[in-house]
Amino acid sequence: MEKESRFKRFKAWFTKENFKKLWVSIKKFYKRLIEKLPSLLDYPLLLILLIGLPLFLYNYELVSLKEFQEIEKKERYDLILKLIGGLGALYLLIQTVKKNLEVERNNNENLITDRFVKAVEQLGSEKAEVRLGGIYTLERIGLQSKKDRERIVNLLCAFVRERSKIDPEKKLKSPYEDKEEKEEIKPEIDIQAVIDILFSTQEFAEYEYDLSNSKIHKIKCKEGLRFNGEVNFYKSKFNGEVNFYKSKFNGNIDFYGSKFNGKAIFRGSKFIHSHFKKCEFNGITSFSECESNGFAFFEGSKFFKVSFRESKFNHLLSFNWNENLKSLSKGSLYKAKINIPKEIKEYLLEEKLEVFNKPDILLY
Incomplete structure (x- = not known):
């Protein structure tokens, strides 16, 4: 065939x-x-x-x-x-x-527009649970819709600033000086919810954060989070622990005039330009294992206990060594690559040699 x-x-x-x-x-x-x-x-x-x-x-x-x-x-x-x-x-x-x-x-x-409008309305509610609902709705919209993400970040930051305005007339001396103050610093769940969202989501960290003049209870930043926009905490107050362990700041970070009443942990973080002028660090503060490739301003800042162990600051400027010598303990400057003034270094070598020694326990 x-x-x-x-x-x-x-x-x-x-x-x-x-x-x-x-x-x-x-x-x-x-x-x-x-x-x-x-x-x-x-x-x-x-x-x-x-x-x-x-x-x-x-x-x-x-x-x-x-x-x-x-x-x-x-x-x-x-x-x-x-x-x-x-x-x-x-x-x-x-x-x-x-x-x-x-x-x-x-x-x-x-549908997204309708959800967005409703969520914004919920932010103005007097009921905390309603505000929380609006916050979590905005979070979901931001994760789903890239084009709305920056607008949502700005809105959430504005919410924190508005609801936690610092009264310039009132000055907090310590986190628990008296009962009235203790009640004042009790964190509001909606503000804390926004902070938790902003500092645990890489999608949001691509944009600028303006949290200036805010009262914030605590920040537990997701390990290794990368901030690609400016982070602004100008004259803010932190009553709990602030933890930026191994964070990477690709934009400027500004803590000018801020007050830390709890621990301030920046261990293993990387900075370009950082501003810590006139800050008050009332708890243990760690810049151990940090790396700064730009300018780091510390003019007028005061520390309770601070460590720069194994850190590398190419341009550490205006650090008040004389005022903060007491804040240095054993191992605080171990293998630290920072520009210490000659007279201060000589004094430390003569009087406080242990600050350059290897610490017994890595507490912070």
């Missing part, structure tokens, strides 16, 4: 059932393609299909020119019409899917 031609095999395969299976597969494929390459959905794509498919069939010898010429004229027209009809239907399908995706996208955008 003579071998069946490639064209006849192709024609035999081109049944209604096989075409239906192919159609379903094409729909799935182009739905994914449309989502990623919407610019290919106009007339150029139809041209590609009309030219590309015949070339594909010819190139892979599914249909040869000789076989195509040998078949009857009626069958030839019939096949051409089927191919053109199939390609036209495919193009219409693509346009339909594109339109449906646009409708779906618009519906999602409208």
Whole structure:
């Protein structure tokens, strides 16, 4: 028996059932393609299909020119019409899917807008649980919608600033000086919720944080979080522990005039430019294993206990060594690469040599 031609095999395969299976597969494929390459959905794509498919069939010898010429004229027209009809239907399908995706996208955008407006309204509620609901809704929207992310970060920062304004007339001397003060520094759950969100999510840390003039209870930053925008804590107050362990600040960080009533841990962090001028560190403070490649300003700052163990500050400026000598303990300057004034270094070598020794226990 003579071998069946490639064209006849192709024609035999081109049944209604096989075409239906192919159609379903094409729909799935182009739905994914449309989502990623919407610019290919106009007339150029139809041209590609009309030219590309015949070339594909010819190139892979599914249909040869000789076989195509040998078949009857009626069958030839019939096949051409089927191919053109199939390609036209495919193009219409693509346009339909594109339109449906646009409708779906618009519906999602409208839904996000409605949720956003409602969440903002909830932030102004007198009930803490309602405000919390608005905060967590904004968090979810920010994670889902990149284009709304920066606006949500700014809104959450403004919420903290507004609800925790520092009264310049009132001065806190210590975190627990009396009962009235203790009650005052009790953290509000909604403010703390915002702080926890901002300092645990890399998606939000891509933008600037303005938390200036704020009263914040504590910060437990996610280990290794990378801040790509400026972080502003200008004249803020922290009544609990502030922990930025192994954080990376690619923008400026500003703590000018801030007050730390608990521990302040910056161990293993990396800075470019940092401002700690006129800060009060009333608890244990650690800049151990830090690396600063830019300017680090400490003019007028006071420390209770501080360590720069194994740190590297290329430009440590205006550190009040005379006022803060008592804050240095054994191992505080162990393997520290910082510019200590000559007279201070001589004094430390004579009177407090232990600050350069290896610490017995790495407490901070």
